[in-house]
Amino acid sequence: MFERISFFKHTDDLQIKLKKGASYLLLIAEETPFLEIPKRDDVNVCGAIFPRIIFKGKTYKKGIIAAKLNPTSTMHIIDMDTPHQFHPTQEINSILTIVDGFSTQIDDFLEEFYSLLPEKTKLIGGGAGKTNLIQEPVILDMYRFYMNAAIIVTSVSPIGLGVKHGWKPLVGPFIATSCQGNCLEKINYHDAFGVYKEAIEKDSDLRFESTPFFKISQRYPLGIVRYNKDFLVREPVTTNGSNIVLVGKLDENSVLSILKSENDELIEAAKEAAQISRADMEGETIQSALLIDCISRFFLLDRLFKHEIQAITNAYPPKTVVWGMLSLGEIANANQEGIEFYNNTCVVGTL
Amino acid sequence: MQQLNEQLLITFECVSAIGTSLQLEEMVKHFLKVFSRKTGTLASIYWEYDKHTHSYKQLCLHGKKAFQELFCIPTSSMQNEAITYDEKSDKHLLHIKIGEDWIVFVFQATHEELELIKAIISSFASKLENAVHACKNHLELIEINQTLERRIDEEVSKNREKDQHILQQSRLAQMGEMISMIAHQWRQPLGSISAVSASIKLKTTLNRFDYSTPEGQEESKRFISEAMSKIESYVQFLTHTIDDFRNFFKPNKQKESVTLSQLVNRTLEIIGKALEINGITIKIETHATREIFTYANEVTQVILNILKNAEDVIKEREIHNAQIIITIEEEEHWQTISIEDNAGGIPKHVLPHIFEPYFSTKSEKNGTGLGLYMSKTIIEEHCGGEILASNTATGAKFTLKLKEG
Numbered sequence: 001m002f003e004r005i006s007f008f009k010h011t012d013d014l015q016i017k018l019k020k021g022a023s024y025l026l027l028i029a030e031e032t033p034f035l036e037i038p039k040r041d042d043v044n045v046c047g048a049i050f051p052r053i054i055f056k057g058k059t060y061k062k063g064i065i066a067a068k069l070n071p072t073s074t075m076h077i078i079d080m081d082t083p084h085q086f087h088p089t090q091e092i093n094s095i096l097t098i099v100d101g102f103s104t105q106i107d108d109f110l111e112e113f114y115s116l117l118p119e120k121t122k123l124i125g126g127g128a129g130k131t132n133l134i135q136e137p138v139i140l141d142m143y144r145f146y147m148n149a150a151i152i153v154t155s156v157s158p159i160g161l162g163v164k165h166g167w168k169p170l171v172g173p174f175i176a177t178s179c180q181g182n183c184l185e186k187i188n189y190h191d192a193f194g195v196y197k198e199a200i201e202k203d204s205d206l207r208f209e210s211t212p213f214f215k216i217s218q219r220y221p222l223g224i225v226r227y228n229k230d231f232l233v234r235e236p237v238t239t240n241g242s243n244i245v246l247v248g249k250l251d252e253n254s255v256l257s258i259l260k261s262e263n264d265e266l267i268e269a270a271k272e273a274a275q276i277s278r279a280d281m282e283g284e285t286i287q288s289a290l291l292i293d294c295i296s297r298f299f300l301l302d303r304l305f306k307h308e309i310q311a312i313t314n315a316y317p318p319k320t321v322v323w324g325m326l327s328l329g330e331i332a333n334a335n336q337e338g339i340e341f342y343n344n345t346c347v348v349g350t351l
Numbered sequence: 352m353q354q355l356n357e358q359l360l361i362t363f364e365c366v367s368a369i370g371t372s373l374q375l376e377e378m379v380k381h382f383l384k385v386f387s388r389k390t391g392t393l394a395s396i397y398w399e400y401d402k403h404t405h406s407y408k409q410l411c412l413h414g415k416k417a418f419q420e421l422f423c424i425p426t427s428s429m430q431n432e433a434i435t436y437d438e439k440s441d442k443h444l445l446h447i448k449i450g451e452d453w454i455v456f457v458f459q460a461t462h463e464e465l466e467l468i469k470a471i472i473s474s475f476a477s478k479l480e481n482a483v484h485a486c487k488n489h490l491e492l493i494e495i496n497q498t499l500e501r502r503i504d505e506e507v508s509k510n511r512e513k514d515q516h517i518l519q520q521s522r523l524a525q526m527g528e529m530i531s532m533i534a535h536q537w538r539q540p541l542g543s544i545s546a547v548s549a550s551i552k553l554k555t556t557l558n559r560f561d562y563s564t565p566e567g568q569e570e571s572k573r574f575i576s577e578a579m580s581k582i583e584s585y586v587q588f589l590t591h592t593i594d595d596f597r598n599f600f601k602p603n604k605q606k607e608s609v610t611l612s613q614l615v616n617r618t619l620e621i622i623g624k625a626l627e628i629n630g631i632t633i634k635i636e637t638h639a640t641r642e643i644f645t646y647a648n649e650v651t652q653v654i655l656n657i658l659k660n661a662e663d664v665i666k667e668r669e670i671h672n673a674q675i676i677i678t679i680e681e682e683e684h685w686q687t688i689s690i691e692d693n694a695g696g697i698p699k700h701v702l703p704h705i706f707e708p709y710f711s712t713k714s715e716k717n718g719t720g721l722g723l724y725m726s727k728t729i730i731e732e733h734c735g736g737e738i739l740a741s742n743t744a745t746g747a748k749f750t751l752k753l754k755e756g
Contacts, residue, residue, distance in 0.1 A: 111384070114414070114415060115412075115413075115414060115415055115416050116416065117415060117417065118417050119415065119417040119418065119440070173356075173360055175363070225357065225360050225361070225364075226361075226388070226389055226390075226391070227357055227358070227361040227389050227390050227391070227468070227471070228357065228390075228391070228464060228467075229391060251364075251368075251385060252367070253363070253364055253367035253368070254364060255360040255361075255363065255364055336393055336415075336459055337387075337391045337392070337393060337459075338387060338388060338414065
């Protein structure tokens with residue numbers, strides 16, 4: 001999919017380093033000072049802004065990763081309201097998609113997008129956005145910024161995929177008896193926040209009165225139960241004292257559990273994701289490892305996060321470039337099934 | 352135990368996804384979406400049976416379209432809850448019959464896993480079938496309602512045409528009556544003109560005037576002049592009659608302020624002579640003199656119709672000392688005209704039907720059965736009043752109630 005991954009501290013460097021006639025995917029850390037991408041007629045560029053970017057085992061809040069597409073890959077931006085404008089050919093084996101992480105269309109977009117994929121195409125991706133949790137135009141090309149849009153990179157090269165989160169049920173199952181979009185109103189017919197608060201305060205010394213909501217919710221995400229499969233993690237982002245707002249939609253009457261994990265279990269899950277991804281890779285040659293990890297895991301693991309990256313790096317031969325982004329929602333379809341929008345999950349792609 | 356718990360939870364979610372809409376496609380799409388997400392279905396299709404063409408059509412496809420070619424149109428050999436294997440794609444297909452319809456799922460799973468998934472869907476298949484029936488019944492009900500609405504529209508349209516036809520017939524009948532009334536009005540003046548001209552002819556034929564003397568010439572001139580004046584006055588009367596009729600029958604959609612007494616007099620100018628010739632005495636009692644604001648011509652036509660009916664029945668029953676009493680009264684904000692005859696009244700079994708269209712007791716030649724129907728329409732729908740019919744000790748009584756103001 002990509003033939004060269006480079007890191008730049010400043011946008012000015014791009015002007016010099018980008019090769020004539022090539023296409024580049026730019027991953028831009030949200031604190032990188034830049035107004036616009038230098039316009040060059042001889043280079044095709046699409047980019048997205050993330051809370052942080054990952055390059056060679058480190059995360060950066062400032063800087064740009066420029067991933068040069070190989071000649072058999074294509075890249076374009078589509079409106080998330082109209083995924084049917086995407087027409088993949090049967091030869092496509094892998095897709096990287098970066099969506100607007102705060103779009104309300106993510107689930108519908110992914111559902112229709114999945115229906116259009118060729119039978120064996122694997123997909124990896126993540127949600128772009130900033131940590132201020134406000135929807136802004138974070139997808140861009142050389143001409144403009146886009147909101148509610150998605151970058152689609154398609155390639156004939158195969159990829160390996162691994163998806164793991166490491167969360168385990170603390171209490172449950174519960175029924176989400178009332179939901180509106182991404183707002184969970186009732187759990188077991190009671191105010192969702194009341195049920196959530198009671199379960200967490202019973203398990204820990206954390207108190208919602210004295211601790212910011214997101215600090216607690218990072219530690220205790222919700223898990224949607226699936227048959228014979230791992231939980232689908234949904235992270236609460238805020239509350240009004242009775243409802244809980246989640247990243248991503250939740251269907252009414254979904255069966256939920258409140259999840260919990262220890263740091264070493266999260267890191268172990270990341271390692272497993274990398275191992276699964278590597279084992280899933282059909283080809284022998286590994287060009288790089290693309291890590292799409294949740295920004296919440298970064299905040300939660302804090303100084304230990306470097307161990308998560310290290311665990312992933314260790315799963316690959318030495319000198320394999322591990323790069324990617326800390327995202328707002330992760331995307332993958334590991335087993336040919338529908339594309340899922342995950343939270344608090346580690347998605348590893350072997351390219 | 353863990354597996355059973357998961358099965359139960361998934362079953363709960365899938366059952367909750369059934370019957371969320373009465374639109375079949377919407378309901379099925381939602382169910383397939385939830386079921387697929389929970390069980391890892393790669394694609395699923397809903398085949399709906401068309402009982403008219405006895406064939407299956409694809410209602411919806413969920414999941415990857417790339418698997419479309421794995422779905423074959425259901426046949427009679429297809430077995431419910433059968434799991435088949437497609438070697439080429441290395442995929443399993445699960446077939447579930449829902450009433451006459453079929454759902455087929457594509458899985459990448461082991462046979463054991465599929466058996467458990469099958470057990471989940473089997474546990475609520477009858478509920479799904481009922482929900483599908485509910486959607487289809489709902490659709491049928493909508494279609495029935497639409498057919499009903501269409502039929503009502505057709506009937507309303509037919510009735511409008513019928514009304515137009517009735518109106519046309521009524522106009523023709525009115526014209527016939529008008530000609531008859533003109534004939535009555537003209538008979539006497541025409542007779543007089545004829546008499547005067549005959550007298551002129553007789554006197555000139557018999558040489559009654561001596562033109563050789565100045566006196567004879569003068570007498571002739573005077574005679575001719577008087578005769579011509581008479582003829583002139585009769586012709587003026589004829590012209591006046593024609594004007595009356597023209598004014599009376601010309602369509603006038605303007606309301607005007609008028610007393611009921613004026614309306615009765617206008618009517619009698621038209622039909623009075625005919626009544627007089629038939630020996631019918633008209634008696635008018637006026638107890639109300641305030642003006643009302645109404646469609647004068649239309650009300651006059653109604654009065655005329657009732658008087659004409661009275662005349663016809665009096666003639667038919669050969670009533671001696673026939674009389675019609677017209678009474679004008681007022682009751683609070685209403686003014687009424689009662690027209691009462693002494694022709695014996697309306698038979699009891701006929702009375703409830705006299706305002707129905709095409710109802711007539713007159714011989715076929717004379718009655719259209721539209722007069723009173725049109726009268727009722729004019730008074731009640733056009734003028735916002737009321738028309739009533741009853742029997743008195745001696746005859747029939749019609750009352751027109753009209754609002755003041």
